[in-house]
Amino acid sequence: MSNVSRDRLLLAVAIILAGIYLFPLYWMYITTIKSGSEMFATPPTFWPTDPQWQIFGNVWQSRNMGRYIWNSLAIACGAVCVITVLGVGCAYVLARYRNIWVDIGLFLILMLQVLPASLMVTPIFVGFSQIGLLNYPRLAVILAIAAKSMPFFVVLVRATFMSVPQELEEAALVDGNSRVGAFFNIVLPLARNGILVSAILIFMQAFGEFVYSKSMIQAVELQPASVGLNSFMGPNTNEWNNIMAYAAIYVTPILAIFVLLQRRIVSGLTSGALK
């Protein structure tokens, strides 16, 4: 077999595999634009005969999605801000030195990374309610998410700082920069891309966060979109086209960001997580 036809065959198989894997996503979008009766047809239709485009607007209106998405955005932005401001410096120091204290710090951070949110939410909830933080539920959720995701961010950004040559920073110090000046003028600009990609990953995680929001935010006006989706899905629901429309509106921005930045995200993730 010649090389070209081998490549084509492999590519075809790869596309089929990807198609099978991504079928759930396709099914979400297709169900969205099906009419109520077509949705429950047997055998199911794999291409809608009568696409219902107005469903997006209807669901947006009737479920008050603007408010939910706004809350999700507020929570995710808040968490990303806290994590970036605190995490970048931490990652920088952990990348720059290699001694016993750095090892201990790294070990602590890796251990804190593995704590499951659904198990930590009990003490966090009780503690927050005792110090009155639950009166500001979105702030409480932001702090809880920040504590949960910061270790992951530090591990990713640390890998970025490791790839910045230390000689550049030393040269800046010789030229009369202070440590602060060298950090902000030399090291940060060089690590900018890695920090940005890690922040986007954290943003995506926080945008879809569920456990903390569900447990700590009682007021409907302050709940994010994940909690809204959960309350939309009752036990015996049959509005699947509406639910899928909700899910599609919620997830499409994330998918768009991901497809645009795919290469960077994948390489950032692989360099930090395992290497």
Place this chain on the structure above:
Amino acid sequence: MKRFLSSMIDGRGFDIGLVSLPLAFLLTLSGLPLLYNIVMSFQEVDMFSLGSFWRPFVGLKNYRDLFAQPETWPILANTATFVAASIAGQFLVGFGLALFFWTSFPGASWLRGLFLVSWVMPGLVVGAIWNWILSGDFGVLNFILRETGLIDGNIFWRSDPGFSLWAVIIANIWLGTSFNMILLSVGLSAIPRDLYEASELDGANVWQRFWTITLPMMRSSIGAIMALGLIFTLQQFDLFAAITSGGPNNASNVTQYWAWDLSFRQYDFAKGATISVIMIAFVMVASVVYVRSTRHEVRG
């Protein structure tokens, strides 16, 4: 004061300041709750004593009560099944895909990266989609299985106690496969190609090369991925909330969902804390294994 300031701008103080603030934040918001959790598991906590730190101390009563409950052991068994089946499924599918995409052809890395969408999607959205796919009468999975002749009648994935746990496992395998695949691809690409050329000259076939080169060279990546898989499956909560809510009658309940359910549905915070302590201790052991297996890489 001046020395302190100049140290903050230009010396050791700068590093210590940068690292101590986030560590203090983490210890306050993760470390303290961890300790508080242990304290609560030895206390009697109800709605009235929720507001005060000094609650009646009850010793090991919460632990004894917990293991006296009839549902405890089935739920622990469910957790074991969930973890084992999820890790096995994610790893096998992920490894197969990683091996396939390892053969270089144009577009391979782009298509491979596309698989990661499952990983960046909100867990609740994934749960909602699978809830609909797995639905009993109108679910598309039942349709496909019927058409291919694998089953005769519809499987009621979410409401049949024999299948509800597997419904969540299927969704979780889908969710985690891509992550396994990407990390295994990283491991595969680190194997030197000349090993394969040498063994090909020696006349080894594809299977022999896989068993004698690929698997042994991947040992540390596989160990790390197994440990990570354990950590991630024990964190999985959203799929349970979105697909089965632990039902019917705890048939698909696992400890991480049960702990939340006890605290926030039944308001039994002491029991929730108790089961959390047990599971967190377990996760900690797993993560020590993980950290040890990646220590060389982490130190860089």
